[in-house]
Amino acid sequence: MEKISLGVSKCLLGHPVRYDGGHKLNRYVRDTLGHYFEYFPICPEVECGMPVPREALHLVGDPGAPRLRTRKSRQDYTEQMQTWGRNKLEELAEADLCGYIFKSRSPSSGMERIKVYNEQGSPAGNGVGIWARMVMERFPFLPVEDEGRLHDPGLREHFIEHVFLYWRWRQLEKQGPDLGALTDFHSRHKLLLLAHSPELYKEMGRYVAQARSYPREEILPGYLRLLDQAMRTPTTIAKHANVLHHMLGYFKQELSADEKQEFLDMVEKYRQGSVPLIVPVTLMNHFVRKYNEPYLSQQIYLNPHPVELKLRNQA
Numbered sequence: 001m002e003k004i005s006l007g008v009s010k011c012l013l014g015h016p017v018r019y020d021g022g023h024k025l026n027r028y029v030r031d032t033l034g035h036y037f038e039y040f041p042i043c044p045e046v047e048c049g050m051p052v053p054r055e056a057l058h059l060v061g062d063p064g065a066p067r068l069r070t071r072k073s074r075q076d077y078t079e080q081m082q083t084w085g086r087n088k089l090e091e092l093a094e095a096d097l098c099g100y101i102f103k104s105r106s107p108s109s110g111m112e113r114i115k116v117y118n119e120q121g122s123p124a125g126n127g128v129g130i131w132a133r134m135v136m137e138r139f140p141f142l143p144v145e146d147e148g149r150l151h152d153p154g155l156r157e158h159f160i161e162h163v164f165l166y167w168r169w170r171q172l173e174k175q176g177p178d179l180g181a182l183t184d185f186h187s188r189h190k191l192l193l194l195a196h197s198p199e200l201y202k203e204m205g206r207y208v209a210q211a212r213s214y215p216r217e218e219i220l221p222g223y224l225r226l227l228d229q230a231m232r233t234p235t236t237i238a239k240h241a242n243v244l245h246h247m248l249g250y251f252k253q254e255l256s257a258d259e260k261q262e263f264l265d266m267v268e269k270y271r272q273g274s275v276p277l278i279v280p281v282t283l284m285n286h287f288v289r290k291y292n293e294p295y296l297s298q299q300i301y302l303n304p305h306p307v308e309l310k311l312r313n314q315a
Helices: 027-035 078-095 130-138 153-175 179-188 190-196 198-209 216-231 236-252 257-272 280-288
Strands: 004-009 037-042 057-060 068-071 100-102 114-117 123-127 144-146
Touching: 004 153, 027 037, 068 078, 068 114, 068 179, 078 130, 100 190, 100 280, 130 144, 144 179, 153 179, 153 216, 179 190, 179 198, 179 216, 190 198, 190 216, 190 236, 236 280
Parallel strands: 004 037, 004 100, 057 114, 100 144
Antiparallel strands: 057 068, 114 123
16 A cells, blocks of 8 residues: 655654754654654754754743743744745645654644743643644644654554544545445445444444435545544454354354354453463454455454554454
8 A cells, every 4th residue: 555644743753953963763653653653854943944953942931822932041933933834734734644653742743741931931732733723723633642752552553543543534534425435435434443442433323324314525524523433432352252243143153163262262361461462463363364254354354453563462
């Protein structure tokens, strides 16, 4: 498949654009994910006109609408970055991004828990970087993450799963509001959505069934809002186990007693934390191929992202 376009903080790819003239190369982002993603690297400080090296910046004032200032001279760069940013956002809209990896703890590119200082110099850790806020407000359904959180196996899998799903969604959007294509998309993602939110999956099913009654231009945006809610709902071991048991029901006549028990044992070991999710999923993929099960062979849940990334290998 074609590489998926992702925005990324430029310093994470090894570019020396930091305030001190250094970089923050993240080899997982550059070397591992780089096999699958076409990066759109951005350094808001440099691109809005700041030099390298430069005085360090921080956020000050109201955490909901902070100012971006240099730490010592207190020079304010808020308007300069926002003016550049408004033009850059239009460029990003043309780039067809399917995700964005921000730099953690950055006053420009940090997506959460950024320190915002009051006039007395005391910090509150509930701010958002100036540029990161602009991106997330302009593209509210875009999967985003910061590189620090990618060290967490669960958050890493969730983000990359979301990116690949959003890429598939963008292919559907390019076809226009085709109800047949939407129904097929919803059907192929059934088990993936159930692993996130059974309640939202049911609501989405009702939405698709009633879609003909909606104005044509509202069909896809309405579904996307529900899809985004579902994907931002975390999976759990219990929900994955329920999905795995659900799939077993498609083999009532085909599986031998030993095969069925082997699978149930693997699911229980997964539930107890003895084996990672990839173990029962691999066994289920084997059954799907062996018995040529047509419905499950189309389910994205069984292959939501490249197996080479080993995202389901953590116990």
